[in-house]
Amino acid sequence: MANRISNETLRARMMSAEDAASLIAPGDTIGMSGFTGSGYPKEVPQALAARIEAKHAEGTPFKVKIWSGASTGPELDGALAKADGIEFRLPYNSDPVAREKINNGEMNYFDMHLSQVAPMAWEGFMGKMDVAVVEISGITPEGELIPSSSVGNNKTWLELADKIILEVNDWQSEHLNGMHDIYYGTALPPNRVPIPLVKSDDRIGQPHFRVDLSKVAAVVRTDAPDRNAPFSPPDQTSLTIASHIIEFLEWEAKRAGLPKSLLPIQSGVGNVPNAVMAGLIEAPFENMTAFTEVIQDGMLDMIEAGTLRMASATAFSLSPEKAQYFNDNAERFKDRLLLRPQDISNNPELVRRLGCIAMNGLIEADIFGAVNSTHIMGSRIQNGIGGSGDFARNGYVSIFVTPSTAKGGAISAIVPRVAHVDHISQDVQVIVTEQGLADLRGLAPRQRAELIIEHCAHPDYRPMLRDYYTRALQDSYGKHAPTLLNEALSWHQRFVETGTMKL
Helix, strand or coil: CHHHECCHHHHCCECCHHHHHCCCCCCCEEEECCECCECCCCHHHHHHHHHHHHHHHCCCCCCEEEECCCCCCHHHHHHHHHCCCEEEEECCCCCHHHHHHHHCCCCEECCCCHHHHHHHHHHCCCCCCCEEEEEEEEECCCCCEEECCECCCHHHHHHHCCEEEEEEECCCCHHHCCCECECCCCCCCCCCCCCCCCCCCCCCCECCECCCHHHEEEEEEECCCCCCCCCCCCCHHHHHHHHHHHHHHHHHHHHHCCCCCCCCEEECCCHHHHHHHHHHHHCCCCCEEEECCEEEHHHHHHHHHCCEEEEEECEEECCHHHHHHHHHHHHHHCCCEEECCHHHHCCHHHHHHHCCEEEEECCEEECCCCEECCEECCCEECCCCCCHHHHHHHCCEEEEECCCEEHHHCEECEECCCCCCCECHHHCCEEEECCEEEECCCCCHHHHHHHHHHHCCCCCCHHHHHHHHHHHHHHCCCCCCCCCCCCCCHHHHHHHHHCCCCC
């Protein structure tokens, strides 16, 4: 570990996780590293959780506010949520314990577009940051920080925080050094200038974080793996959805005269995206690029197959097996992967300039194409909007994917009206289920409804949707987007009351 901490000033500040956690006070706002289970601090949050539990046992209130890049891991969100130590959380959460506390009203949660976190933090809208706890993979002799397996908002946290705690994680591959592109050219209005990136593989920054050494209060040694969730093998539903998308991309490439390399791809996390990437290996594309949030298993496979030339993201989101494979073979990927701050990886200006092909998941879509990607039955948060909005509104084409049913068929993913709107219909261009694909570009609401019902809805629910829509055409207050107000959310109410949306 000593060779990972090459700066003498910071080596002198090494201490235990417990001592480092004692530097955090009740009510502090903490900027934590981490993005989709990668690059988050492991030891200090657990030590802080133990300290909070001890304080609670004494009858002393102790809660903190947590900002991060996106989701983290059980040693951070899970440990602090179990200790009842999180008062406020942003911008994204996938931890089940924290989710339950949020949905029980025991934790405040601000779900926001990931591209907006760093700018809003700089603008001061969310208050002052007291402490940054950031995992890194090493420290240079000059005192610069070698980033870990995620970048996220770490650059911003290191700049804004009054006090910095570093976790140097020896588990992370040494070959991460040089795989990052940390851009320091962003500014607030009226001094904001264009970001000089015109291709996915452009390097516009430097490989390391700058840090004010006087703010570093503690350096903690760690040797713990990232805790990304395993992916299930693609089932038939995922494979069918993937085949629809591949067919659409081949058609779109011919229609629009796109190059063999297509356009930069962006993909949400999950089994369907990995199935799409497996399909792209066999598709007639070559020298592809990705400009996305996370590098998934399928992207490493595409690189090794020669289909994907390079991928730009802000973090890894790998299964445990693939994460270990990457660590063992990281040097082979060094010139093919770039990790950037998420206000660059998700920047709307860059997404639009590059013409990204955006592929993201949804919870439900309505017959007019509005999408709910965050809330179950309109009120229970599942995870968060993440970066889907950054890409959907600004990409070359926005594709949303989902199985047509959930909960064993008790829930239809296509409903008369979504119970919560994350993506308005103007931002949703293509909807895909295992039943088929609906290309909604240039279509009016009634045209959209007919296409979505016939091509995307499950056969068990298609007659119900047809019946609803037929009656709405007759009895709606207006005919532009026919809606029966007294029935639009009745499917959700029926599920809450009976456990199924079916009549």
